[in-house]
Amino acid sequence: xxxxxxxxxxxxxxxxxxxxxxxxxxxxxxxxxxxxxxxxxxxxxxx
Amino acid sequence: xxxxxxxxxxxxxxxxxxxxxxxxxxxxxxxxxxxxxxxxxxxxxxxxxxxxxxxxxxxxxxxxxxxxxxxxxxxxxxxxxxxxxxxxxxxxxxxxxxxxxxxxxxxxxxxxxxxxxxxxxxxxxxxxxxxxxxxxxxxxxxxxxxxxxxxxxxxxxxxxxxxxxxxxxxxxxxxxxxxxxxxxxxxxxxxxxxxxxxxxxxxxxxxxxxxxxxxxxxxxxxxxxxxxxxxxxxxxxxxxxxxxxxxxxxxxxxxxxxxxxxxxxxxxxxxxxxxxxxxxxxxxxxxxxxxxxxxxxxxxxxxxxxxxxxxxxxxxxxxxxxxxxxxxxxxxxxxxxxxxxxxxxxxxxxxxxxxxxxxxxxxxxxxxxxxxxxxxxxx
Numbered sequence: 001x002x003x004x005x006x007x008x009x010x011x012x013x014x015x016x017x018x019x020x021x022x023x024x025x026x027x028x029x030x031x032x033x034x035x036x037x038x039x040x041x042x043x044x045x046x047x
Numbered sequence: 048x049x050x051x052x053x054x055x056x057x058x059x060x061x062x063x064x065x066x067x068x069x070x071x072x073x074x075x076x077x078x079x080x081x082x083x084x085x086x087x088x089x090x091x092x093x094x095x096x097x098x099x100x101x102x103x104x105x106x107x108x109x110x111x112x113x114x115x116x117x118x119x120x121x122x123x124x125x126x127x128x129x130x131x132x133x134x135x136x137x138x139x140x141x142x143x144x145x146x147x148x149x150x151x152x153x154x155x156x157x158x159x160x161x162x163x164x165x166x167x168x169x170x171x172x173x174x175x176x177x178x179x180x181x182x183x184x185x186x187x188x189x190x191x192x193x194x195x196x197x198x199x200x201x202x203x204x205x206x207x208x209x210x211x212x213x214x215x216x217x218x219x220x221x222x223x224x225x226x227x228x229x230x231x232x233x234x235x236x237x238x239x240x241x242x243x244x245x246x247x248x249x250x251x252x253x254x255x256x257x258x259x260x261x262x263x264x265x266x267x268x269x270x271x272x273x274x275x276x277x278x279x280x281x282x283x284x285x286x287x288x289x290x291x292x293x294x295x296x297x298x299x300x301x302x303x304x305x306x307x308x309x310x311x312x313x314x315x316x317x318x319x320x321x322x323x324x325x326x327x328x329x330x331x332x333x334x335x336x337x338x339x340x341x342x343x344x345x346x347x348x349x350x351x352x353x354x355x356x357x358x359x360x361x362x363x364x365x366x367x368x369x370x371x372x373x374x375x376x377x378x379x380x381x382x383x384x385x386x387x388x389x390x391x392x393x394x395x396x397x398x399x400x401x402x403x404x405x406x407x408x409x410x411x412x413x414x415x416x417x418x419x420x421x422x423x424x425x426x
Contacts, residue, residue, distance in 0.1 A: 007173045008170070010169060014416050018408060022158055023155070026152035029258065032258065033149070036251045
């Protein structure tokens with residue numbers, strides 16, 4: 001594989017993978033927020 | 048007796064007689080880093096120890112980076128083993144509030160767009176003749192994330208640690224100068240004035256506690272080689288959000304972070320020996336690092352424009368510039384620029400969301416790059 005091929009492989013898989021991973025994380029956060037909705041102020045004490 | 052006196056006197060001038068032009072240039076560069084840190088306030092926590100380390104290591108015959116030298120001991124123990132950047136990450140995690148990101152998780156995509164500069168710069172470095180692993184290390188400057196840059200560089204191109212680290216930290220501190228012209232150039236007058244509504248409180252304490260755990264597990268499944276990076280920043284964040292280990296949180300964000308920052312800075316400065324630093328490739332790396340951060344900003348703002356279009360004009364594209372890891376400078380720049388065009392516009396919390404997304408994005412990009420390299424049989 002040429003250096004250019006190496007660079008483009010990293011660009012496509014790397015950037016695509018980063019975008020997909022963060023999109024997946026955003027969906028997971030939405031799911032967490034749905035499973036554990038905010039119900040007003042409730043402060044935990046520091047140990 | 049006379050012989051002994053002469054030998055003694057020769058010993059006293061031995062250091063001076065070994066000074067080269069390279070040493071003097073590096074002493075000036077070390078002094079410049081100190082000036083930038085002390086007088087100009089550019090990332091002083093790192094530039095001061097880096098600058099002083101650069102001065103120490105360029106004292107002839109002091110042998111600080113030779114086997115047994117104290118700088119070499121710090122370097123071997125903390126940088127070569129990658130322990131220092133990881134401990135810094137625990138501290139960053141303990142200091143970071145991901146709430147603005149959790150309020151609006153779609154903004155995480157801006158944190159991905161802000162990583163384009165890594166891969167585009169890697170291509171440029173390859174085109175300029177750097178080896179593949181050197182190009183990876185140079186590209187990672189585009190992560191705008193000091194610990195990630197140090198972690199990846201020490202793994203793949205430790206001989207470039209000095210210029211890569213100096214570029215990463217210097218440009219991070221120059222974000223307020225680098226980004227505004229790009230933001231101005233790439234957005235229309237109407238886009239600059241888009242008002243984003245205040246962030247609504249919608250995140251429970253349970254979600255905040257689960258977030259670091261879930262992120263660690265999911266991202267580590269995707270890119271296992273990035274687990275040390277993501278795992279440590281999320282550990283720090285869990286210490287903060289759990290609310291039950293105040294002492295550990297405090298130690299992580301203060302004592303440990305402070306000690307490691309000092310040792311890391313000195314160790315990086317110690318890589319700036321004249322013979323290794325004063326090369327044409329150092330200048331090229333500094334230029335490529337600048338290009339990387341410019342490209343990050345360009346792609347972040349362009350992605351912000353795309354989100355603006357996709358949401359019917361509800362996202363101000365300026366916040367795309369905050370999708371890099373330089374926290375919280377990039378978010379503050381967005382707030383200041385937003386207010387320049389619309390005094391009633393408060394973009395700070397949205398920009399903070401994008402900025403923390405950029406922190407996760409930069410680590411994710413590095414983690415994915417490490418895994419791809421392993422897949423390609425490199426590293």
